[in-house]
Amino acid sequence: MILVNVLHRPIRTVVSILAVAIEVVMVLIVVGLTTGLINDAARRTEGIGGDVMVQPSGASFMFSLSSAPVPIKVGDRLAEIPHVLAVTPVLFQSDLSTHGLGVIFGIDIPSWNRVSGGFVYLSGGPFQGPMDVLVDDWYAKANHVKVGSTLSLLSQTFHVSGIVEHGKGSRLFIPLATAQELSSSHDKASIFFVKCTDPGYTDDVEAAIQHLLPGWEIHNMGQFMSMMTSNNLPAVDTFINAMIGLAVSIGFLVIFLSMYTTITERTREIGILKSLGASKGYILSIILKEASLLAVIGIAAGYIGTALVRKVLIESFPTLYVESMTSGWAAKAAILALMGALIGAFYPALRAARLDPVDALAYE
Amino acid sequence: MEPIIRTEDLKKIYRIGKVDVPALRGVNLIVDEGEFLAVVGPSGCGKSTLLHILGGLTGPSSGRVLVDGNDFRAMSDADRTRFRRHKIGFVFQRFNLLPTLTARDNIALAQSIQGNGFNPRRFEQVAEMLGIAQKLNHRPYALSGGEQQRVAIARAVICEPKILLADEPTGNLDTENSQMVLSMLRTLNRSFRQTILMITHNPEAAAVADRTIRMRDGRVVSA
Ligand SMILES: Nc1ncnc2c1ncn2[C@@H]1O[C@H](COP(=O)(O)OP(=O)(O)O)[C@@H](O)[C@H]1O
Numbered sequence: 092m093i094l095v096n097v098l099h100r101p102i103r104t105v106v107s108i109l110a111v112a113i114e115v116v117m118v119l120i121v122v123g124l125t126t127g128l129i130n131d132a133a134r135r136t137e138g139i140g141g142d143v144m145v146q147p148s149g150a151s152f153m154f155s156l157s158s159a160p161v162p163i164k165v166g167d168r169l170a171e172i173p174h175v176l177a178v179t180p181v182l183f184q185s186d187l188s189t190h191g192l193g194v195i196f197g198i199d200i201p202s203w204n205r206v207s208g209g210f211v212y213l214s215g216g217p218f219q220g221p222m223d224v225l226v227d228d229w230y231a232k233a234n235h236v237k238v239g240s241t242l243s244l245l246s247q248t249f250h251v252s253g254i255v256e257h258g259k260g261s262r263l264f265i266p267l268a269t270a271q272e273l274s275s276s277h278d279k280a281s282i283f284f285v286k287c288t289d290p291g292y293t294d295d296v297e298a299a300i301q302h303l304l305p306g307w308e309i310h311n312m313g314q315f316m317s318m319m320t321s322n323n324l325p326a327v328d329t330f331i332n333a334m335i336g337l338a339v340s341i342g343f344l345v346i347f348l349s350m351y352t353t354i355t356e357r358t359r360e361i362g363i364l365k366s367l368g369a370s371k372g373y374i375l376s377i378i379l380k381e382a383s384l385l386a387v388i389g390i391a392a393g394y395i396g397t398a399l400v401r402k403v404l405i406e407s408f409p410t411l412y413v414e415s416m417t418s419g420w421a422a423k424a425a426i427l428a429l430m431g432a433l434i435g436a437f438y439p440a441l442r443a444a445r446l447d448p449v450d451a452l453a454y455e
Numbered sequence: 456m457e458p459i460i461r462t463e464d465l466k467k468i469y470r471i472g473k474v475d476v477p478a479l480r481g482v483n484l485i486v487d488e489g490e491f492l493a494v495v496g497p498s499g500c501g502k503s504t505l506l507h508i509l510g511g512l513t514g515p516s517s518g519r520v521l522v523d524g525n526d527f528r529a530m531s532d533a534d535r536t537r538f539r540r541h542k543i544g545f546v547f548q549r550f551n552l553l554p555t556l557t558a559r560d561n562i563a564l565a566q567s568i569q570g571n572g573f574n575p576r577r578f579e580q581v582a583e584m585l586g587i588a589q590k591l592n593h594r595p596y597a598l599s600g601g602e603q604q605r606v607a608i609a610r611a612v613i614c615e616p617k618i619l620l621a622d623e624p625t626g627n628l629d630t631e632n633s634q635m636v637l638s639m640l641r642t643l644n645r646s647f648r649q650t651i652l653m654i655t656h657n658p659e660a661a662a663v664a665d666r667t668i669r670m671r672d673g674r675v676v677s678a
């Protein structure tokens with residue numbers, strides 16, 4: 092009978108299923124996008140090859156633009172610490188107009204190469220002049236950039252001198268001196284990446300830096316990678332929760348309205364069931380089962396929808412990382428959608444269960 | 456032997472806003488097991504209300520109601536629902552089949568609500584007796600009024616209720632279909648000793664019953 096009722100009102104059924112599916116897609120895509128962004132940033136930071144990251148106090152380890160740069164001389168003192176092989180300073184620059192959330196790295200090629208082992212050039216080569224820029228292959232592909240192209244960044248015109256393999260910090264690199272010039276921060280850097288003579292010395296080096304620069308943000312790479320989850324990024328976590336809340340509200344409201352109108356439509360049928368001796372529990376359960384059926388189909392449609400939306404997103408935005416759905420989040424989204432549907436259906440179901448049988452039978 | 460239905464000074468007052476509408480003003484009624492009783496009387500005299508109370512669809516305002524040993528005064532809403540599920544079968548003037556279900560599923564629904572599961576032997580027997588065996592896969596809209604009412608009777612008796620309560624079962628039927636439905640009720644009563652209370656406006660219908668009571672203004676005026 093539940094199935095018959097669902098099939099008997101195809102539009103209502105499709106709308107309800109769609110709402111649940113949208114709910115599931117929203118949850119999974121928001122989570123996939125944010126974790127994708129975080130994981131991508133984490134992997135690229137790891138790819139730089141430093142063992143320890145050193146930032147002034149107050150700097151956020153993800154959105155590194157908030158704190159003022161510090162004198163580059165700090166790098167010389169870090170280099171004197173035992174077991175330090177190399178130190179490279181980076182000055183962050185942001186150009187929101189062309190680059191979204193990403194950060195442009197101002198780098199010093201000689202020390203950068205010592206820490207990172209150097210870029211892999213897919214075409215072109217290192218900077219030839221101050222207004223040269225290196226881009227990674229993903230950026231090049233997404234923006235149709237070639238060696239010799241010009242890029243408008245930071246209100247300046249840059250020439251692309253080389254295209255490098257992705258995975259080393261940023262997607263865009265300019266000479267450190269140019270970055271300092273453009274931001275009027277002469278002889279300053281936002282962060283230092285420190286390479287040890289052997290990774291085994293990382294803890295010792297980290298301790299020595301902490302001693303040298305008390306209060307600074309000092310993270311070894313392992314620690315950094317484990318911190319790069321949404322749980323450690325309050326703003327991201329809040330964003331995810333807000334989007335989930337919004338998505339669940341949509342599912343809840345549509346199911347509520349759908350079941351509420353159905354109950355009114357079916358008042359007489361409920362009266363008939365009562366005349367046959369159906370208890371309140373029986374009526375409650377058939378309506379909750381019907382809502383669950385809609386939710387389950389909606390969840391399945393949501394999984395398919397998520398896969399499709401992810402595919403479209405990745406194809407349209409090659410630089411975008413969207414993590415594929417994890418079983419944990421798939422289960423979470425399903426539970427949220429099901430709970431939302433059941434809670435949405437509960438009040439209409441209760442109303443139906445409480446209908447007076449004589450009145451319900453007389454309902455036109 | 457204890458009668459299957461006994462009411463003593465049964466009253467029912469409906470409250471509409473601030474006005475009390477007395478629907479039953481003291482009904483004393485005794486029905487024996489296996490009896491086929493017709494209830495006649497002008498519109499609004501309380502016949503349906505009496506049937507609803509006897510079937511436990513609504514509670515009495517005062518007075519005593521004893522049905523198959525159950526005293527309604529001591530019963531909660533849930534108790535009356537359980538009582539109705541196991542002991543009462545309803546047949547209505549408007550058939551009251553679920554439009555989305557086939558005849559078979561309408562009948563099976565009663566078994567599923569009763570909770571004793573599907574009983575194919577009983578099902579076949581009832582379908583055969585009511586002459587609807589060929590129509591079981593049809594939905595109500597594809598059945599004639601007479602066929603719908605026979606399906607409704609099948610649904611009402613499939614779980615072998617103690618009492619069949621029929622509220623103007625032939626009220627929406629032409630003469631031929633009325634005759635058929637009445638003769639089936641007659642058969643149920645004769646062959647299975649089914650206790651039946653039937654409300655009717657039609658003297659011919661009343662004539663099929665063993666006994667007729669007449670109601671007026673919420674009272675039984677002649678037995
Ligand atoms: N649910 C109800 N609410 C208020 N008044 C009702 C209700 N049901 C019946 N009545 C009133 O009770 C009286 C008896 O009605 P009813 O039992 O349906 O009569 P009958 O079936 O003999 O036509 C009528 O005056 C009717 O208006």
Ligand SMILES: [Mg+2]
Nearest residue numbers: 502503504622
């Ligand atoms: Mg009536």
